[in-house]
Amino acid sequence: MAHVGTSVGWLGAIGASLALAVVALATTDPTVTNAVLVVLEPLGWAALVPLSLASLVSGVVQSLVSPWGLVRHYWVLIKLLMNVLAVGVLLLYMQTLAELAHLARASAVGGAVSRSASPVVHGAAAIALLVVALVLSVYKPRGRTGWGLRSRRAIGASHGTT
Template structure:
C-alpha cells in the first residue's frame, strides 16, 4: 500500500531523524570509548565505561530500532519497495545486522559498566582497557555512513523482482503519453 504524500514526508522525516540521531549516538559512544581507553585517570575511565552503558540503552538501542522500523515503513509504503532495488535491500540488511550486533553488545557494555562500578583501585580500571568498544563503535560509524551514502546516491540496479514489477507498471505520471509528429518542430 502506497502512502499519501504527507505520510511519505512525515515518514521520511521520522526515518532521517532516527537515523541521524543513531549516528550521533554512535559517535558519542566512540568518543566515550576512546576516552575510556586513552585516559590515565581511573575516575574518568570509570565514568566513561558507566556512561557507555547508559548511552547504549537510552540512545543506541531505541534509535537503532526506530531507524529499522521507520525504514521498513518507508520501503513498504513508497515506490522504492523493500525488494525492488539492491540499495534498499543492502540498507535493510545493514540495519538488521547493526541492530542485532548492538543488542548482543549491550551485554558487553553492561559488563564493563559493572566492572567500572565495582573497581576499587586504579589498577582494576587499567585491566578493563580494551579495544572492543572503540572497534565496535568505529565499525558502526562506518556502517551508518555507508547507509547514508546509499540513501543519497541511490545506485541504479533493480532486482529481478523489481524488473518484473517495473515492466508490469505504467510509467510514472499515469497514462501513456504520445508524442505528436508533424512537419514543423
C-alpha cells in the first residue's frame, strides 16, 4: 500500500508540475511564466523528491518481503532500474529548476522573461516512465532472471522436485 500510494502521489506531482510547465511555456504573460518557474523548484523539493525517494525505498522493501523478490523477475528488476534512474535524473534536474527559478526572479526585476521547454520535456518523460512502470506492475510479464531461476531450482530441490 505504501509503494502504490507514494508512486501514485509521485505521478500526480509530476502531472501538476507538467501542467504548470505547459502554462509557463504557452502563456504570453511574462509574470505568469516567471511565477511558474519560481514555483517549480519548491514543488520539486516538497513533493517530487520526497515522493520519488519514498517510492524507491518502499518498492525495495516490498520486493524484499514479497515472493516477487528484488531480482527474481525481470519486471521487478526493470522497475527498480527505472526508479533509480528517475530518482537520479530528478535529483540532478533539481539544479536546473533552481537555475530556472533564479533566472525567473532576475527576469521579474528586469521585465524580461526566461522561457524554457525543459520542464515540459522532463515532465512528459517522467510521466511516460512511470506509466511504463505502472503497466509492468499491473501485467507482471513472465520471465525470471538467472537469480530467480536458480532460487526456484533450489526450492524445488529442497522439496524433492526439479
